[in-house]
Amino acid sequence: MYRFFVEPSQIEGNRIVITGSDVNHIRQVLRMKVGEELAVSNGIDQKEYRCGIKEFTEDAVICELFFIKEEGVELPCEITLYQGLPKADKMEVVIQKAVELGASRIVPVAMKRCVVKLDDKKARAKQQRWQAIAEAAAKQSKRAVIPEVEAVMTFAEAAADAATHDVPLLPYEMAEDISYTRELIRGIRLGQSIAVMIGPEGGFAEEEVEKAMELGLKKVTLGRRILRTETAGMTMLSILMYELEAKEEP
Numbered sequence: 001m002y003r004f005f006v007e008p009s010q011i012e013g014n015r016i017v018i019t020g021s022d023v024n025h026i027r028q029v030l031r032m033k034v035g036e037e038l039a040v041s042n043g044i045d046q047k048e049y050r051c052g053i054k055e056f057t058e059d060a061v062i063c064e065l066f067f068i069k070e071e072g073v074e075l076p077c078e079i080t081l082y083q084g085l086p087k088a089d090k091m092e093v094v095i096q097k098a099v100e101l102g103a104s105r106i107v108p109v110a111m112k113r114c115v116v117k118l119d120d121k122k123a124r125a126k127q128q129r130w131q132a133i134a135e136a137a138a139k140q141s142k143r144a145v146i147p148e149v150e151a152v153m154t155f156a157e158a159a160a161d162a163a164t165h166d167v168p169l170l171p172y173e174m175a176e177d178i179s180y181t182r183e184l185i186r187g188i189r190l191g192q193s194i195a196v197m198i199g200p201e202g203g204f205a206e207e208e209v210e211k212a213m214e215l216g217l218k219k220v221t222l223g224r225r226i227l228r229t230e231t232a233g234m235t236m237l238s239i240l241m242y243e244l245e246a247k248e249e250p
Contacts (some may be wrong), residue, residue, distance in 0.1 A: 002030060003039040003139050005046075011065075016040055016051050018061040026053075026061050038063070039142070046072035046144040058066040072146050075102040075244050076137050076190040080165065082158045083154055084111040084200030085118070090230045095130050099137035101237040106134065107150045113202030141145055155208050162195035163215040170197045170212050171236050172204065175221040184218060185243055186196045194240065198233040 004026075010017045018040070019024065026032050032053060040049040040063070042070065047070060050062040081103045083094050091108060098106055108130070119124060130149040138146045148244070153161065161244045167188050175181070204212075212224060213219070222235050 001035060001039050001050075002026075002032075003041060003142050004199070005041050005043050005135065005139070008042045008044060011042060011049060014065040016049060016063040016065055016070075018063065019059060023056075023059060023061055027056060035220060037066070039069075041051045041144050043145050046070075046074050048073075048142075048144065073142060074104070075241060076248055077188065077192050077194050077240075077244055078104040079194045079196060079237065079240060080105040080107060080162070081237065082107045082109050082110050082153075082162055082195065082197040083233055084198055084204075084229060085114040085116045085152070086117050086200055086229050091126075091130065092133050094230050095133050095149060096137045097234050098237060099134050099143065100141045101234065102241050103147055104145070104238060105148050105150065106130075106163070107158055109155055110152055110154045110198050111155045112205040112208060114200040114204075116200075118152060127151055156211070157217050159196065159208075159212050159217065162197055162212075162217060163194075165195035166192035168197070168215075168217040169196040169236065170204075170209070170217040170219050170231055171222050172199075172209060173226055174209075175219040178221050178223070182221040184220060185239060188240075188243065190244070190247055196233060196236050196240075198229060198236070201229050 004018055004022050006018055034055060037050065037052050040051060049065055050067050050069060051065045054064045055062045076232060079102065081098050085108055095106055104240050106166050127149060134149050135146050221234060227235060
C-alpha cells in the first residue's frame with residue numbers, strides 16, 4: 001500500500017486532503033483511481049491513517065478516512081546519525097539506508113579528513129536534495145515520520161550536539177573491547193536518545209577523537225575488520241535496531 005505524508009491540518013475529521021507534488025505522482029505516475037486505498041501519516045504521531053480516494057481536484061486528492069492504525073513502526077529510542085561527509089554520492093545512500101533502519105535525524109559533518117568540501121551555497125543545495133531522499137525513503141519503508149536531515153555541521157558543533165544525548169557512541173577502528181561495546185548497547189533503556197558519530201573515508205583525526213572523549217562520547221568497536229564509512233553507520237544502526245526492538249518484545 002502506498003504511503004504519503006501530509007500536514008496535521010490536512011486531516012479534518014474523516015476528510016484528508018493531499019496536495020503538492022504527491023498529487024501528480026498519485027494521478028499520473030501511480031495512476032490511482034477513485035476508490036483505491038492508500039495510507040497517510042502526518043509526520044508527527046505514529047498513527048497510520050488508512051483512507052480511500054474520494055475525488056480528484058485540479059490541485060488536490062480528496063480522501064475519505066476509513067480507520068486509524070495505532071501500532072507504531074518507529075524505534076523506541078530516537079537515534080541521530082552524525083555522518084562524516086563521504087565522497088561522490090555516498091551520502092545519498094547513507095541517508096536512504098539510515099532512514100530505512102530507523103534513524104530519526106541525520107547530521108552531515110565536515111571533519112578534518114573529509115575529501116569533500118562544501119561552501120554554504122552547495123551545502124544548502126545538498127541539504128535540500130538529501131531531505132528529499134529521506135522523504136522518499138520514509139515513504140518506501142513505511143515510516144511514520146520523515147527524519148530530518150540537518151545542515152552541515154563542523155566536527156566541534158556535531159560532537160557538542162552528540163554529547164547532549166543519553167548514549168553518545170563513537171564507533172572507532174582503534175577500539176578493541178567488544179565486551180564493553182556489547183554491555184553498553186544492551187544497557188540502553190527504552191526512551192533514551194542515542195547519538196552515533198561516524199568518520200569519513202580517512203577516519204577520525206586523533207584530535208577529533210580526543211575532543212569527543214572530553215565531551216563524553218563513548219568509543220565502541222564494530223568488530224575486527226575495517227569498515228567503509230557507508231558501511232559503519234549501517235552496521236551500528238542495524239545492531240541498535242535489533243537490540244531495541246528485542247527489548248519491546250513481551
